[in-house]
Amino acid sequence: MMMVDSFTKVFLVAVCLSTFSFGSLEDLTRWYYFCSNATTLTGNIVYAANVDQLFSYLSTKATEHDGFFNTTAGQEPNMVYGLFLCRGDARPEICRDCINLAAADVVKLCPNQSWAIIWYNQCMLRYSNRSIFSSMAERPNVSLSYRVDAMEPYRFNRLVATVMKDIATRAPNATSRTKKFSTKEATFNAFQTLYSLAQCTPDISSEDCYRCLQDAIADLQFHLGGKQSGFAMYPSCTAQYQTSPFYSLNQTGLAKPPVSPQHPLLLPPPPPPGKRGISSQTVIKIVVSTVGFLVLSCFLCCVLGWKATKKLTARKTRNDELKAMALQSLRFDLSIIEAATKNFAEVNKIGAGGFGSVYKNLKNKDS
Template identity: 40%
Template sequence: MGTNLLHLSSPSLVFLIIAISGLFGHTTKAIPNFLDRECEPENKTSTNATYQANLNILLSLLASNSTAPNGFYNLSIGSEAPNIVYGLFLCRGDVRFDICQDCVAAARENLLKYCPKKKVGTAYYDECMLRFSNEYIFSTVTVDVGIALWDELSVPRNDFKQAVVETVNQTAAQAASGSAKKFATKEAKLTQINETLYTLAQCTPDLSSADCWNCLQICIPSLHMQNKGSRVLYPSCTVRFELYPFYFGSLTAPAPAPAFPPPPVAVHAPPPSRPTSGEQRISTALMAILVPITVSALLFTAFPPPS
């Protein structure tokens, strides 16, 4: 009836079709950018075999659920202490499902390798964060230990610091009161230095808006606001700014009137011995000492006209 049938009788033709189908069907895994990890001290290891078995199951289940719609998933394994283990992952709000999946898989392997027999562990990547604990961590702000990263190059201008403070706080307010993802980005044109400021704030979606806001307000004072870029990461939230686009596109619309008006932000001085690598471990205990001493009220105003 006029139908053309293709008979795969030629070995070379069969090979060509297999090669083409393999080419189109091949996918490569994204290599996530590792930042840091936190494991419990050596004197807090767990020799509980049941707990370790539950931890292995939990990390595997987290990795298998890394295509969750909002890039977040939490669960617990075990029925009671000391065998119960809690875990969650959070992918950056702008990354694709496949990138999230590859990142969570890498974080799982990282924690299994470098945090063996630990009761608590957290792995930080550019694209995701994965953590586990023997204590309840869901819907709870955790800011006991975090990390700060920054660009070694600085912008020694007061108007730059003022713009960072204002924009980062606006982004934090939008993340806290915005979408279910608890994620926001914002851009600001810095005409005085002919640059664009890119900012990001994110909390784990299981936090309330008030808890998300409070968590981000703990992050912000540890930013190095006169450097060209800086970020602070805690298990429950993160905030970052750069002078280059580090996320996929402008993802959030202009924010409505923030539900949490940005208060004056305390900016503390750099640590006495600043790490040359641009990395610093921070804790809220340290901040509790530094912030009251060095707090200064900053007025959130636009840049003054160029002189």
């Protein structure tokens, strides 16, 4: 076996580019791609030729199948399975140009690979050496953002979650039978509107579409919470939001969102789960009651302290008076003492100590 020669690849790219409406190329932006780097098919000229044939066939069908088409090329064991999905609002010529550009790019980005997937802002192209039809796939996937922080991130995240949940419910049951696609706008404030989009490949069931979108939205909220834009790209679904328009606002045959409020959402965010909000009136009542209790407590403490001090002062004064009276009762005139001791007669002296002599009192009990 031998590799596809360079002339064949150049010819394929030239064929794809020759069908472009170059005026639309400026509207096409490559977002991301994955290649089967671990499984290359170097030397398998049959499989490589089938990939080229697949891309050529998909390109011719890009304007005929309402934005989605899947097919195969070649025979087993070298059969190639491929599909494309254009964004639900993309015009047929935009879809064709996007698929042609994706096919030309993937030849250069993923040469000789057994599978690859590439996303643009207007389309997705995917091929594999195994069947990829009618089955929901979530790997590989990627989440991207412009990394611009939103004002009031908590309230913005709430709005994103509400809107994305709504379109994830409506997209699987879109009125168009060939498109699982839905968009919605919601006003965030006087200067910003949230634009959101959800889409699945039409070949999977409504249940699988809903499950895929739920996982994609969960990735957006986990990795990109608080950002003004987010893009979650899975093989079977896409979820996007942004604060500037990125899709056509005049669409027919799609799941229509309800009319969004025309005035800004000015309600404050609710408290965290498990906690109840407290109104301003309740806060004022609590503050006034607390301050009143503190003032009354301080007043009572001052009154009780003053009374205790006054009582203590009165008690001390009374004790001083009693001591003075006791001292006064122990004092005698000298004439009384001389009479009692017969002028300090030695016969009346009964002893002596450090404070002086001690005499007995000879006065009778009635004196």
